[in-house]
Amino acid sequence: MDSSLTSPPHGTSASTTEIVPVRRPRRRRVGAGLVAAAFLLTGCQLPTFGEYKGSTTQARTEYHLWQGFFIAGLVVGVFVLMLITWAIVRYRRKSEEIPPQHQYHTLTEIIYTVVPILIVLVLFVFTVLAENKVTALESNPATSIHVYAFQWGWEFEYPNGVKVIGQTTNDPTMVVPTGETVRIRLDSYDVLHGFYVPEFNFSRYATPGYSTYFDLNVIHNGTYRGQCTQLCGLYHSLMFFNVKSVSPADYATWLRTELALAKAHPSSAPQLPSGVHAGGGTSSNSNAGGLPYGD
Amino acid sequence: MTDVIAPPSVATEETATELTLPPQVPGHGIDEGHSGGHEDHGPSGILKWLTSTDHKVIGLSYMITSLVMFYLAGIMALLIRLQLSSPHSSLLTFGQFNQLFTMHGSLMLYLFAGPFAFGGLANFIVPLQIGAPDMAFPRLNALSYWLYLTGSITMMMGFLVAGGAASFGWVAYTPLASSTSSPGAGGDLWIMALALTGFSAIFTGVNLVGTIFYLRAPGMTMFRMPVFTWNMLVTGILILIAFPVLTSALIMLFCDRHFSTHIYTAVGCHLVSGAPYSGCGSPLLWQNLFWFFGHPEVYILALPFFGIVTEVLPVFSRKPVFGYKGMVFATMAIAALSTGVWAHHMFTTGAVLLPFFSLLSLLIAVPTGIKFFNWIGTMWHGQLQFSTAMLFSIGFLFAFLMGGVTGIMLAAPPLDFAVHDTYFVVAHFHQVLFGTAVMGGFAGLYYWYPKMFGRMLRENLGKWHFWLLFIGFWVTFMPQYIVGLLGMPRRVASYPSNLGWQSYNIVSTVGAFMIGVSFFILLVNFVVSWRNPIPAGDNPWDAHTLEWFTTSPPPHHNYTHLPPIRSERPTWDYNHPNDLTVPHGKTARLKKEKVPVG
Numbered sequence: 001m002d003s004s005l006t007s008p009p010h011g012t013s014a015s016t017t018e019i020v021p022v023r024r025p026r027r028r029r030v031g032a033g034l035v036a037a038a039f040l041l042t043g044c045q046l047p048t049f050g051e052y053k054g055s056t057t058q059a060r061t062e063y064h065l066w067q068g069f070f071i072a073g074l075v076v077g078v079f080v081l082m083l084i085t086w087a088i089v090r091y092r093r094k095s096e097e098i099p100p101q102h103q104y105h106t107l108t109e110i111i112y113t114v115v116p117i118l119i120v121l122v123l124f125v126f127t128v129l130a131e132n133k134v135t136a137l138e139s140n141p142a143t144s145i146h147v148y149a150f151q152w153g154w155e156f157e158y159p160n161g162v163k164v165i166g167q168t169t170n171d172p173t174m175v176v177p178t179g180e181t182v183r184i185r186l187d188s189y190d191v192l193h194g195f196y197v198p199e200f201n202f203s204r205y206a207t208p209g210y211s212t213y214f215d216l217n218v219i220h221n222g223t224y225r226g227q228c229t230q231l232c233g234l235y236h237s238l239m240f241f242n243v244k245s246v247s248p249a250d251y252a253t254w255l256r257t258e259l260a261l262a263k264a265h266p267s268s269a270p271q272l273p274s275g276v277h278a279g280g281g282t283s284s285n286s287n288a289g290g291l292p293y294g295d
Numbered sequence: 296m297t298d299v300i301a302p303p304s305v306a307t308e309e310t311a312t313e314l315t316l317p318p319q320v321p322g323h324g325i326d327e328g329h330s331g332g333h334e335d336h337g338p339s340g341i342l343k344w345l346t347s348t349d350h351k352v353i354g355l356s357y358m359i360t361s362l363v364m365f366y367l368a369g370i371m372a373l374l375i376r377l378q379l380s381s382p383h384s385s386l387l388t389f390g391q392f393n394q395l396f397t398m399h400g401s402l403m404l405y406l407f408a409g410p411f412a413f414g415g416l417a418n419f420i421v422p423l424q425i426g427a428p429d430m431a432f433p434r435l436n437a438l439s440y441w442l443y444l445t446g447s448i449t450m451m452m453g454f455l456v457a458g459g460a461a462s463f464g465w466v467a468y469t470p471l472a473s474s475t476s477s478p479g480a481g482g483d484l485w486i487m488a489l490a491l492t493g494f495s496a497i498f499t500g501v502n503l504v505g506t507i508f509y510l511r512a513p514g515m516t517m518f519r520m521p522v523f524t525w526n527m528l529v530t531g532i533l534i535l536i537a538f539p540v541l542t543s544a545l546i547m548l549f550c551d552r553h554f555s556t557h558i559y560t561a562v563g564c565h566l567v568s569g570a571p572y573s574g575c576g577s578p579l580l581w582q583n584l585f586w587f588f589g590h591p592e593v594y595i596l597a598l599p600f601f602g603i604v605t606e607v608l609p610v611f612s613r614k615p616v617f618g619y620k621g622m623v624f625a626t627m628a629i630a631a632l633s634t635g636v637w638a639h640h641m642f643t644t645g646a647v648l649l650p651f652f653s654l655l656s657l658l659i660a661v662p663t664g665i666k667f668f669n670w671i672g673t674m675w676h677g678q679l680q681f682s683t684a685m686l687f688s689i690g691f692l693f694a695f696l697m698g699g700v701t702g703i704m705l706a707a708p709p710l711d712f713a714v715h716d717t718y719f720v721v722a723h724f725h726q727v728l729f730g731t732a733v734m735g736g737f738a739g740l741y742y743w744y745p746k747m748f749g750r751m752l753r754e755n756l757g758k759w760h761f762w763l764l765f766i767g768f769w770v771t772f773m774p775q776y777i778v779g780l781l782g783m784p785r786r787v788a789s790y791p792s793n794l795g796w797q798s799y800n801i802v803s804t805v806g807a808f809m810i811g812v813s814f815f816i817l818l819v820n821f822v823v824s825w826r827n828p829i830p831a832g833d834n835p836w837d838a839h840t841l842e843w844f845t846t847s848p849p850p851h852h853n854y855t856h857l858p859p860i861r862s863e864r865p866t867w868d869y870n871h872p873n874d875l876t877v878p879h880g881k882t883a884r885l886k887k888e889k890v891p892v893g
Contacts, residue, residue, distance in 0.1 A: 050776070050777055050780040051713065051780055052780075059713075061709065062709040062710065062712065062713050065707060065709050065710060066704070066710055066713070069703065069704045069707060069710060070704075072703075073700040073701070073703060073704065076700065077696060077697070077700045080667060080671075080696055081693075081696065083671050084671055084674075084689070084692055084693070084696075087671055087674040087675055087677075087679070088674070088679065088689060091612070091674055091675065091676060091677050091678065091679050092678075092679045092680075092681070093678040093679055093680045094678070095678070096678075097678065098613055098678070098871065098874045099612075099613055099614055099676055099677050099678050100614075100676060100877065101614060101615055101874055101875065101876045101877050102614070102615075102617075102676070102876075102877055102878075102879070103615045103616070103617060103618070103619060103876050103877070103878050103879075104617075104618060104619075104620075104878050104879050105617075105618075105672070105879070106879070108668075108672070109618055109621050109665075109668075112664065112665060112668040113621075113661065113665055116660060116661045116664040116665075117658075117661055120657045120658055120660055120661060123657060123703070123707070124650070124653065124654050124657055127650075127653055127657075127706075127707040127708065127709065128650050128653070130707070130709045131648065131650070131653070131707070131708045131709050134708075134709045134712065135645075135648060135708075151476075190470065190476065191468075191470045191471040191476050192468050192470070192471060192578065194643065194715075194716050194784070196715075196716070196717075196782070196784065198781065198782025199782075201709075201712065201713035202712045202713060203643050203712055203713070203715050203716065204643055204644075204645055204712070205643050205644045205645070207578055207579060207644060207646075208470060208560075208561040208578055209561025209576075209577060209578060209579075210561075210577070210578070210579060210644070210646060212644070212645035212646070213645075214645070225782075227782070227784055228784070229715065229716035229717065229784040229785070230468070230716055231393075231463070231464045231468070231471065231785075231786045232471060233393075233471060233476060233477075234389050234390060234393065235389060236389075236393075236786060236787065237389065237787035237788045237789045237790065238789070240791075
């Protein structure tokens with residue numbers, strides 16, 4: 001996948017030179033072949049360029065797109081950088097002679113207009129393909145979790161009614177099954193928040209009055225740190241959470257245990273901080289549907 | 296070389312064709328200005344600054360005020376960087392920190408970058424570049440400045456009221472900016488300040504467009520206007536598109552805060568599983584309106600500085616700007632595209648994931664790329680002289696290249712999801728905005744300072760300023776890309792100490808202080824040039840455009856006589872009649888040499 005991001009131009013030039021032998025095919029064929037082969041062989045072993053490799057399948061898609069964009073940016077950036085540097089070094093003033101006063105060169109102008117358009121179109125195609133994968137919603141997710149953000153914490157509500165609530169002083173942990181599709185429905189009780197897990201290469205605003213949905217397929221068991229990214233007031237800096245991914249069997253066990261605990265000790269059930277409902281737009285009982293706010 | 300194309304209206308003598316200008320401003324006689332000296336017009340001293348409608352006085356007022364705002368916002372930035380140099384710093388409280396980054400952004404964007412460019416430099420330079428005696432509406436121009444000054448003071452007053460200044464970020468996202476989440480007068484002062492400066496910007500936009508369309512000197516056709524003036528025309532039009540939207544949105548926000556109109560709040564919503572909300576206000580409406588202003592605003596802040604660089608590079612390369620017409624059309628294309636890309640600021644809302652916005656955002660790279668190749672083409676085969684203004688312009692090229700490449704990445708929604716609201720974005724928009732507004736803006740200051748005051752800034756101090764700034768710029772912002780990719784969100788006053796973010800933040804803070812020192816050197820340069828003036832003369836740079844034909848500083852109503860205007864660089868043509876522009880390179884040149892033989 002990632003190799004195809006950058007190789008099409010090289011790939012096509014290699015194939016045309018094989019069919020139609022032209023005057024200087026050798027260097028081009030060897031060069032193009034080397035580049036294509038390098039990308040094919042290295043595959044995912046391309047450098048990460050600073051980005052997380054991604055702990056969900058969606059994050060992997062983003063990661064490969066990042067690699068493609070980074071290489072494209074590097075090539076274009078270094079090319080322009082070399083042009084600027086060359087101009088600075090080569091054409092510094094050596095005499096008081098007035099240089100030729102040329103202003104236009106039509107062929108150059110056409111090239112530097114058309115080539116960027118082509119580059120942009122290629123990038124756009126890969127962007128749309130990756131975006132569709134990242135935002136795709138599976139028709140039958142294994143589980144779905146309703147996430148509510150509030151000032152300044154998180155509430156995770158599971159299909160069987162289990163709730164996990166935590167704020168600034170104690171970070172809540174969202175438990176999810178590894179290798180299965182988890183549907184997240186994201187809402188906010190008060191202001192905008194940002195649901196962001198760096199290793200998932202993904203963030204989404206929690207907007208009051210606007211539910212949003214996305215899928216996560218965590219690849220390996222593990223605990224991943226998350227944090228609010230959208231400024232939400234005084235303690236925005238302290239709005240952490242964790243995502244803990246466990247095997248589906250462990251997940252089912254955990255859900256049952258939590259439910260039993262909640263039923264045995266209803267008084268110790270997690271509570272939202274008082275005042276969370278004050279400025280907001282949604283109701284925590286929203287699964288019932290159709291409830292007006294403000295009662 | 297005598298066979299230059301001359302419009303029939305212009306006399307064809309080789310030298311000093313003087314055109315006496317008809318009086319263009321009603322109420323002023325033709326008896327003034329013929330001596331070319333500095334005459335007294337109206338009051339002097341402080342009263343002159345308070346009552347003047349002269350575009351040069353107003354332009355300088357704008358520049359001085361916006362530079363004060365720039366230094367204040369810079370000090371705020373240094374405080375922010377100090378706080379972040381350790382994970383749990385007790386230098387600032389969370390509340391103070393939120394106020395500081397809000398005001399840093401607001402001052403830099405609304406009260407420095409824009410007013411410095413279109414209120415200050417453009418006000419001073421555009422009438423000179425097109426041979427006009429003043430702006431089209433001098434009194435409106437004065438009103439613009441006084442609204443801007445009032446707005447600036449209003450915004451700073453926020454620090455004096457109970458609860459402090461606005462602390463909801465420079466974008467004031469609702470519902471955080473509502474009266475429930477951000478009570479207090481600070482937010483209201485912020486809204487009023489922006490409304491005032493918004494009107495100021497709109498009036499300046501009207502003035503710029505009117506001046507450029509109606510007050511050009513004889514011979515100054517549209518395609519003989521310098522690129523700076525072209526960019527200011529397009530900026531003026533963008534202001535007229537964008538700022539009314541902001542002002543209206545602000546008024547609605549004010550009503551939300553005080554009259555419970557609930558335009559941007561979701562109170563009263565009916566939440567139905569799987570169905571959209573209905574019957575309530577929308578927090579997303581604010582984002583749509585704000586960014587419909589906000590993205591053109593980015594180019595309102597960028598185009599003037601592109602224009603400055605396009606003036607400086609040809610002068611210090613001793614060549615005409617390469618691909619002049621392509622450059623003009625690229626500017627127009629950027630402006631047109633900028634009105635259709637606002638939703639790329641909202642990809643992570645999940646509400647506007649149309650590929651359309653992604654495509655248009657990516658396409659902006661094309662006209663911007665054209666500009667880059669124009670700038671490089673201008674230097675190509677030139678005779679480059681690295682004055683301070685030229686160094687700043689080249690520094691701009693490097694900075695904007697980096698900011699542009701990362702901008703392409705952010706135009707792709709999947710990549711935006713990964714780094715949105717992290718320090719990656721902070722680094723990106725600082726490289727773009729700092730790269731244009733500061734590198735470009737101070738290139739303009741060093742370039743036009745001799746014209747404004749008739750005296751030079753010291754080149755050696757200028758070079759210290761540049762190199763400290765340039766190195767500090769990379770030291771500050773490159774680590775922010777890395778720490779952003781690691782996951783550090785923006786607008787946090789503290790961060791976990793076990794994630795390895797601190798070292799990057801320390802480097803960034805060191806860089807910020809290098810930038811701070813560099814701007815101290817600029818102050819020294821001002822003082823030195825004021826205490827021991829070196830006279831500049833009319834045209835110290837052997838520059839190209841009309842403003843360098845008049846005296847430094849220019850007399851009241853700017854010109855006593857004009858050179859013939861036959862290209863976009865009349866002063867150069869006048870001083871170098873044997874080195875006129877050869878439009879199409881070698882072939883054109885050969886043909887020209889054959890003409891006398893035949």
